[in-house]
Amino acid sequence: MSLQTKNNQKTLSLSNICAKHKKEIIMIDIDSENKKVEQRFACVQCISDNPQCQYKTIEDINQKWNEKLKKEDHIFNDLKSNRLKKKEKLNQKIAEMRKNYILQLDDINETLRTGFSFTTTQAREIKKFNQDSIQQLSKEELNQQIQSLIQNNQEKLIQDSKIELIIKRDSRISKEIENKLEQLKQHDQLDIQESINILYDKTNDNQIQGIFQHIQQIQESTMVNQEQLIRKQELDEFISSSTQIYCQIDLFNQTIKKFQDHQIKINSINDKIKLFQDNQYFKNLLIQLHDYKDKFEKDFKNFKKFCEIDKLEKNIETLKKDYKKLESENLKLESQHLKEEQRLLNERLKKEQNNNDQLLQQLREQQINYQNQIVLLNQQIQDKDNLITEIQSRLDKLGLNIKPDLLKDQYWITLIKILQQKVNKQIKNSILIYTGTKDGLNNQQYWSKVNGKGNLLMVFKSKSDHILGAYSPCIWESCCGKYVADNTLSSFIFSQTNDQVFPLMKDTKKYAIFCHSNYGPIFGNGYDMKIGGDFKDGYSKLGNSYQYSCQNYGEFEPNLFGQKKPEIKECQIYELQFF
Structure with missing residues (x-):
């Protein structure tokens, strides 16, 4: 176009x-x-x-095309210039390598020529005896050689001063040649690697040149002490050392690659030989290969560890990346989770708000309803108070408000009727003056509460849960033993469990109670009811002073305690007041 x-x-x-x-x-x-x-x-x-x-105009396209051509020309010129520079550097390096190589080989050859040759004088001094018979030796020479033969020791022979000097000299020259060959090998490797670096434009000269320029500026400064200046030799050694170490890096990497490739080759050959294990030749070859492999792994043990370290570092780096990725994903999931929780929370709050509004409306309605109910309840409470007052008045009349805890309501009412009939008075109050489980079930505590008191109602609860008791208007006095008479005949013994009351008989009224400080309460002569000082011992023989009906019990006395002995586990004593 x-x-x-x-x-x-x-x-x-x-x-x-x-x-x-x-x-x-x-x-x-x-x-x-x-x-x-x-x-x-x-x-x-x-x-x-x-x-x-x-769209672009033809003029714009022409301009872009010309710019493209200029760039291509520029790239081509740069490429051409770089190729020429690279060629010049490589030619210069190869010429330098050839020159150094020839010089070093000539030096080694000269050392080898001069170091491992004998002069005629040296040979004559070492082999000074041309005679093959001791008969031809002088007397002095004969004595020396006979002494040497007597020792007959190769080590002593070597220690001969001239031979020893030659051996030491040979060792020194061998070491010198070895060092020169080693330097030649290192220089050869470095030169080859440096040539490869030139070929592929690998260099660190920019950094070295920058350091060199700064050092020159310091050396040219008049403010620096001359003793602190870096000598040119040290600077040259530094630059040479930098070049060598960077070349060694590439050589080291190549060695690692060759080591790994050789390992692969060993394993590959080993696998192939295993396919022919039936053949004796291959079996022998496999054994030799295993021996070689063991020696190879032993010789390159540290090198193998280094390669594994490099592999581990790569694995660690991979793990770090995976960890960062997982951490990022975890943060993302947490963010999503938080958003979802926030959404659910907002929905819940909205729902709760609606519920609260409904509850608030219900509460307002209930408040009105409760206010109406309160008015009604206040009226009912007033009615209940009036009813309670009336019931309390009735209870006061029945005496239930002063009932002992261990007695049933109905049985207490029965006892009140009996008491009021016997004393011909109304009970005004009952005062609890002794509780066994609280004050102590023993004669000392008992007498400390009842001494000098009368009109005492005693209620007992035995181990078998029998409820019994007694009443007497007589005064209880702590003494060494005496009976107290009840001329009113109002004393009696009762059993709530058996629903029985046993009144004091007229003929035995002088034996109503018996007072003794070593015992607990005792009623009747012969002791119709006797409780010991520990409230466990004692007995009951009703019929001596207190009457009981034989028609109800036959020939046997009523079982007052529920067992033979009292074994009281609770005792309550009330002081009754009348009006």
């Missing part, structure tokens, strides 16, 4: 025409993707049909 340039006023166009509209091509689309080259050329009609397309 050629350009049409009839005049400067006309828009530039290509010589060919649009295949679709048969008009001149004046613009080209170079920005769109996935478009065939033939579809990128546009005439006026194409531009009108595709207003969204960003």
